[in-house]
Amino acid sequence: MSGENAGNEFFRLTVNGIDHDVRDAWVGESLLYVLRERLGLPGTKGACEQGECGSCTVLMDGEAVCACLVMAASAVDSEIVTVEGLSTDGEPTDVQNTFVAAGGVQCGFCTPGLIVAVHHLLDRTPNPTDLEIREAISGNICRCTGYGRIFEAVRLARDARLAGG
Amino acid sequence: MSTSTTTRRRGVLGTSALRPDGLPKVQGRFAFSSDAWADNMLWGATLRSPHPHARIVSIDTSGALAINGVSAVITADDVPGQLTYGLISNDQPVFARDVVRFAGEPVAAVAADHPETARRALAAITVVYEVLPALTRAEEALDTGTTPIHPDGNVIRRQRIVRGDQSFAGDVVVEGTYDIGMQDQAFLGLEAALALPDDDGSGVELFVATQWLHEDQKQIAACLGLPLDKVRLTLGGVGGAFGGREDISLQVHCCLLALATGRPIKMQYGREESFFGHIHRHPATIWMRHHADRDGTLRRVEARVLMDGGAYASTSSAVLINAVTHVQGPYRCENATVDGYAVRTNNPPCGAMRGFGVVQACFAHESQMDKLAAACGLDPVTIRLKNAMRTGDRLITGQVVESVAPVERCIRETAALPLPPELSEHPDALQLPGGSGRTARRNNVTRGIGWGVSIKNLMYSEGFDDYATARCRLANGVATLQFATAEVGQGFVVLAQQIARSVLGVDTVLLEPISTAIGSAGSTSASRQTWMSGGAVDGACRLVRERLFEQVAREHHIDPLRLTIDGIDVIDSAGDLRVSVEDASRGLVIDETFEHHHRATEELDENGQGNCHVAFAFVAHRAVVDVDTELGLVKVVQIATAQDVGRVLNPLAALGQVEGGIAQGLGLAVMEEIVLVDGKMRNPSFTDYLLPTALDAPEVVVSMIEEPEPQAPLGAKGIGEPPCISVTPAIVAAIRAATGKDLARVPVRPQDIVFG
Numbered sequence: 001m002s003g004e005n006a007g008n009e010f011f012r013l014t015v016n017g018i019d020h021d022v023r024d025a026w027v028g029e030s031l032l033y034v035l036r037e038r039l040g041l042p043g044t045k046g047a048c049e050q051g052e053c054g055s056c057t058v059l060m061d062g063e064a065v066c067a068c069l070v071m072a073a074s075a076v077d078s079e080i081v082t083v084e085g086l087s088t089d090g091e092p093t094d095v096q097n098t099f100v101a102a103g104g105v106q107c108g109f110c111t112p113g114l115i116v117a118v119h120h121l122l123d124r125t126p127n128p129t130d131l132e133i134r135e136a137i138s139g140n141i142c143r144c145t146g147y148g149r150i151f152e153a154v155r156l157a158r159d160a161r162l163a164g165g
Numbered sequence: 166m167s168t169s170t171t172t173r174r175r176g177v178l179g180t181s182a183l184r185p186d187g188l189p190k191v192q193g194r195f196a197f198s199s200d201a202w203a204d205n206m207l208w209g210a211t212l213r214s215p216h217p218h219a220r221i222v223s224i225d226t227s228g229a230l231a232i233n234g235v236s237a238v239i240t241a242d243d244v245p246g247q248l249t250y251g252l253i254s255n256d257q258p259v260f261a262r263d264v265v266r267f268a269g270e271p272v273a274a275v276a277a278d279h280p281e282t283a284r285r286a287l288a289a290i291t292v293v294y295e296v297l298p299a300l301t302r303a304e305e306a307l308d309t310g311t312t313p314i315h316p317d318g319n320v321i322r323r324q325r326i327v328r329g330d331q332s333f334a335g336d337v338v339v340e341g342t343y344d345i346g347m348q349d350q351a352f353l354g355l356e357a358a359l360a361l362p363d364d365d366g367s368g369v370e371l372f373v374a375t376q377w378l379h380e381d382q383k384q385i386a387a388c389l390g391l392p393l394d395k396v397r398l399t400l401g402g403v404g405g406a407f408g409g410r411e412d413i414s415l416q417v418h419c420c421l422l423a424l425a426t427g428r429p430i431k432m433q434y435g436r437e438e439s440f441f442g443h444i445h446r447h448p449a450t451i452w453m454r455h456h457a458d459r460d461g462t463l464r465r466v467e468a469r470v471l472m473d474g475g476a477y478a479s480t481s482s483a484v485l486i487n488a489v490t491h492v493q494g495p496y497r498c499e500n501a502t503v504d505g506y507a508v509r510t511n512n513p514p515c516g517a518m519r520g521f522g523v524v525q526a527c528f529a530h531e532s533q534m535d536k537l538a539a540a541c542g543l544d545p546v547t548i549r550l551k552n553a554m555r556t557g558d559r560l561i562t563g564q565v566v567e568s569v570a571p572v573e574r575c576i577r578e579t580a581a582l583p584l585p586p587e588l589s590e591h592p593d594a595l596q597l598p599g600g601s602g603r604t605a606r607r608n609n610v611t612r613g614i615g616w617g618v619s620i621k622n623l624m625y626s627e628g629f630d631d632y633a634t635a636r637c638r639l640a641n642g643v644a645t646l647q648f649a650t651a652e653v654g655q656g657f658v659v660l661a662q663q664i665a666r667s668v669l670g671v672d673t674v675l676l677e678p679i680s681t682a683i684g685s686a687g688s689t690s691a692s693r694q695t696w697m698s699g700g701a702v703d704g705a706c707r708l709v710r711e712r713l714f715e716q717v718a719r720e721h722h723i724d725p726l727r728l729t730i731d732g733i734d735v736i737d738s739a740g741d742l743r744v745s746v747e748d749a750s751r752g753l754v755i756d757e758t759f760e761h762h763h764r765a766t767e768e769l770d771e772n773g774q775g776n777c778h779v780a781f782a783f784v785a786h787r788a789v790v791d792v793d794t795e796l797g798l799v800k801v802v803q804i805a806t807a808q809d810v811g812r813v814l815n816p817l818a819a820l821g822q823v824e825g826g827i828a829q830g831l832g833l834a835v836m837e838e839i840v841l842v843d844g845k846m847r848n849p850s851f852t853d854y855l856l857p858t859a860l861d862a863p864e865v866v867v868s869m870i871e872e873p874e875p876q877a878p879l880g881a882k883g884i885g886e887p888p889c890i891s892v893t894p895a896i897v898a899a900i901r902a903a904t905g906k907d908l909a910r911v912p913v914r915p916q917d918i919v920f921g
Contacts, residue, residue, distance in 0.1 A: 026279065026281055028281065033280075036200075041193075042193070042196075042197075042199075042200040042202075043192070043193020043194065044193065045197070045199070045353075045354070045404075046199075046355075047353045047354065047355060047404075047436065047851075048436045048850070048851040048852075049435055049436055050436070050850060050851060050852050052850075052851035052852050053353065053851050055353060082193070083191075083192065083193035084192070084193050084194075092188060092191060092192060095191075096188070096191040096192060097191075099187075099191045100183055100184075100187035100188055100191055101183065102817075103181070103817035103818065103820065103821050105184065105186075105187045105190050105191060106405075106654040106655065106656065106821055106825065107352070107353065107354060107403060107404045107405040107406075107653060107654025108186065108187075108190030108191075108195055108197075108402075108404070108654065109197060109352075109353035109354040109404030109405060109654075110353050111190050111191055112190075112191075112193045115191055115193075131593055131595050131596070133859075134595065134859045134860050134862070135595060135859075135860065137859045138858045138859045138860045139858075140859070141353065141851070141856050141858060142353070142859075143351055143352055143353050143405050143407070143825075143828075143829075143856065144353075144405055144654050144821070144825045145821055145824060145825050145828075146821075146824035146825040146826070146827055146828035146829075146857075146862055146865065147824070147828065147859045147862040148820070148821075148824040148862065148865055149817070149820070149821055149824065150859070151859070151862075
C-alpha cells in the first residue's frame with residue numbers, strides 16, 4: 001500500500017520543529033508507524049501496541065503520549081517532539097548523559113521512551129521526590145535494569161538542575 | 166600529598182567503564198533489529214494456528230496471492246531443505262504441514278508491500294483444520310496410554326538421580342508439592358529481522374536479534390538447503406533476550422521470503438505474536454521430601470520433577486537436567502532419589518529462560534528448607550548455615566564442587582545488610598500494597614521476612630564444548646576486537662573494551678560488527694559470556710601482547726619475558742626501558758585469534774551420576790514484604806542480597822545485573838504468568854501479562870562477594886542468572902511469614918493469600 005495501492009491521504013506533521021509532508025499513507029497508521037517508517041525517525045520504539053510499556057513515548061504539545069495510540073493523521077495540528085529532537089545540536093541532554101553515567105541503560109529498548117518521560121517530569125516538576133519519580137515513570141516498562149539505576153539517573157539530573165548545572 | 170603511580174586508568178577492568186552503546190541508545194541513534202531498513206523491502210508476516218492440536222486438511226493461498234501488493238505466500242511445501250529445526254533435536258517444523266501441535270504454530274508466511282497488506286493477506290489464506298483433542302496436562306503426557314502427539318513421543322527426557330542410601334529415613338521428614346507457572350521473558354525489543362537475498366539468489370544475509378548467531382546460522386542453512394557460507398548473519402541491535410532468543414523464531418521464514426521474492430524482507434512481531442513466537446519458562450510440578458536429623462542436618466532429598474515442555478523439545482532436556490541436578494540446593498546432602506521428566510504437550514513450547522530449570526528447583530527446595538527449619542525448631546538462617554555447601558563437597562550427582570563456594574558468607578553478609586524502616590503509620594498510598602490504586606488499608610498490612618539461597622551452574626553442561634572465539638588486532642596504539650558474542654543488553658561490549666585496555670595498555674578499543682565473519686562465541690546465556698567470551702578476548706589480547714613484547718625486545722636486545730605493561734606503557738621490569746604502547750606498535754599490525762574452551766564435562770549416567778557441570782555460583786536473598794491480608798495484595802519492600810561473583814569487573818554493570826534479575830524474580834513471585842486454558846493463552850499482551858513497573862521495584866541492597874574463581878579466566882563468575890533464582894522463594898517465604906498461608910505455587914495470586 002506504500003506503492004500503487006496506497007491510500008491517498010496527505011497530511012503534514014510537525015516533528016522536532018520541522019514540517020514533514022506525509023503522502024500516500026494508509027489512514028490507519030499510528031503516529032509511531034509514521035515516525036519510524038515514513039519520516040526516518042526510528043528512535044521512538046514500539047513494544048506493546050497498547051500504551052502499556054511506554055517505549056513509544058513522545059511529547060505532543062508538551063504532553064507525554066504513547067505514539068502507538070495516536071493516529072498519525074490526528075496529530076496534524078500538534079507539535080511533536082521525539083527522542084531525536086530533545087536537543088537540537090546533536091549534543092546529549094542532561095538526562096541522556098545521566099542515564100549513561102548512572103548505568104540506566106542495558107539493552108536500551110525502553111530508553112528513548114524513558115528519556116522523553118523524564119524530560120517531561122523534570123520540566124514540570126523540578127524537584128520530584130523518589131515516589132514522584134517512580135510514579136512518573138511507572139508507565140515505562142524496563143525489563144533489564146530493575147529500575148534502580150534509572151532512579152539514580154533521574155536523581156542525578158534533578159540534582160544537577162537544582163544546583164543550576 | 167603523595168602521588169600514586171597505581172591510579173587506575175579510566176576504562177580498565179574493575180572500573181565502572183561506560184558502555185560504548187550508551188550514548189547512541191539514549192539519543193535514539195542505536196539501530197535495533199527492528200530499525201533495520203532497505204530500499205525496495207517488503208514486509209513479512211506469519212499465519213499461525215488458532216488450535217492447540219489439529220490436522221491440517223487443506224491450505225488455500227490463492228485468496229492471499231490475489232491481493233495487490235502481495236509478492237509471495239509460502240507454506241511447508243516451499244521449504245527447500247530440512248523441514249524441521251531445533252536446538253537439541255530437530256523436531257519443530259518450519260511450517261506445520263499435516264498437523265499443528267500448539268496454538269500459535271506457524272502455518273504459512275506472506276511478503277507484502279505494507280504491514281497492513283500483509284495482515285489482510287494472512288486473513289485471506291484459508292486453512293481447513295480438523296480439530297483434535299489437545300493434550301494439555303503434563304501428567305497425562307506421562308501416561309503410556311496417551312497417544313503420542315509427535316513422532317518423537319511424549320516424553321522428551323527422563324532422568325533419575327540415585328545416590329547413597331535409598332532407604333534412609335530421617336528423624337525429621339517434611340514434604341510438599343510445588344507448582345511454578347509459565348513465565349515469559351518479555352524482552353522489550355520484539356523479534357525482528359531483515360533478510361537481504363544475494364543478487365544471484367544463491368544465498369542470504371540476515372540482520373537479526375538473537376543470542377547465538379552461529380547456532381542460528383546452522384539451523385537456518387539446513388532449512389534453506391544452503392551451505393553455511395551462503396547464510397551470513399550480523400547481529401541487529403538486541404532489545405533484551407533472557408533466553409527467549411535462543412530458539413529460531415522468524416529467522417527461517419524471513420530468509421525463505423527473501424529468496425522467494427528476490428527482495429529484502431523485514432519481519433517483526435507485535436507483542437501478541439511474540440508471546441506465540443518464542444518459548445517460555447517451563448511450568449513445573451515438583452514434589453520433594455526432605456529427611457534431616459533432629460538438629461536440622463539434611464540427610465536425604467527425594468524429588469519428582471515434572472516439566473511441561475509444550476509441543477516441541479527446544480532445550481527441554483537440558484532444562485530438566487539443570488532442575489534435577491539442583492534439587493538439593495546449596496546444601497550438603499549425601500543421599501538422594503530424584504526422578505525427572507520433561508514431557509511434550511499441546512501447550513506452547515518451553516525452553517530457556519534466565520535460571521534455566523534451577524528457578525523451578527529452587528522454589529521447591531527453599532520452600533522445603535523453611536518447612537524443615539520449622540519442624541526442627543530452627544530459624545530460616547540457622548538451618549541454611551548449618552547445611553551450607555563448601556568447596557570440596559559432593560553434589561548428588563557425585564560431582565565435587567571445585568568452584569569457590571562461599572555459601573555461608575553469602576548468607577551471613579545478606580543477614581548483616583540493614584533492614585528497611587517499619588512502614589509508617591500514615592504512609593503514602595504508593596507505599597502500600599496495591600499502590601496507586603489505594604486499595605490497601607494501613608491497618609490490614611502485615612510485614613514478613615523470608616529467605617532464599619541458591620546454587621547455579623555456569624556454562625553449558627553434559628559434555629558440550631561451548632567455546633568462544635575472539636580476535637584482537639593492534640596497530641598504532643589502537644586495538645580492534647572482533648567476536649560473535651551477542652550483545653543483548655548485558656554489556657559485553659564494554660567488558661571487552663575493558664579487557665583490552667587492561668591487557669594491552671591501550672585507551673582506544675574499536676569493535677567490529679558482531680557477525681558470523683568470525684568463529685562462534687557460543688550463546689549469550691547460562692551466565693557464560695564473561696567467562697567464555699571474556700576469556701577469548703583476554704586470550705587474544707594476551708597473544709597480541711606477547712607479539713608486541715617480542716618486537717620491543719628485539720629492538721632493544723632484551724629478553725621479552727622482562728617486559729610488562731604499566732598503564733599505557735611497555736616497561737622493562739629489570740631495567741629502565743619505558744616506551745608507550747602507541748609508539749611500540751607504530752607501523753605494526755599484530756593480529757591474533759583465540760578460542761577459549763572450558764574444561765570438559767560428562768554426560769550423566771542412568772543413575773544421574775557424572776561430572777556434568779563446569780562450575781557454580783551462589784547467592785542469598787532476604788525479602789521484606791508488606792501484605793494486605795484482607796485483599797491479598799503484596800508490596801515487596803526490600804531485597805537484600807549477597808552474591809558470589811568471583812570478581813567485580815565493572816561495578817555499575819554488575820549492580821545492574823543484580824537489580825535487573827531481582828525484578829524478574831519478583832515478577833515470577835507475585836505477578837507474571839502466562840495463563841493457559843485448554844492450551845490457549847489467555848493473556849498474550851502487556852495489558853494482561855503483568856510486569857514489574859517502577860512502582861513495584863523494591864529497594865535493593867547488595868553485597869558483592871569477591872573471592873576470585875581460579876578456574877575463570879578473569880577470576881569472575883557469571884552473574885546474570887543467580888539474581889533471579891532464589892529471590893522468588895525468598896519473597897514467597899516472606900509472604901508466608903506475613904500471612905501464615907502455605908503458598909505452594911508461584912506466582913502467588915491475591916486469591917492464594919485470601920482463600921489459600
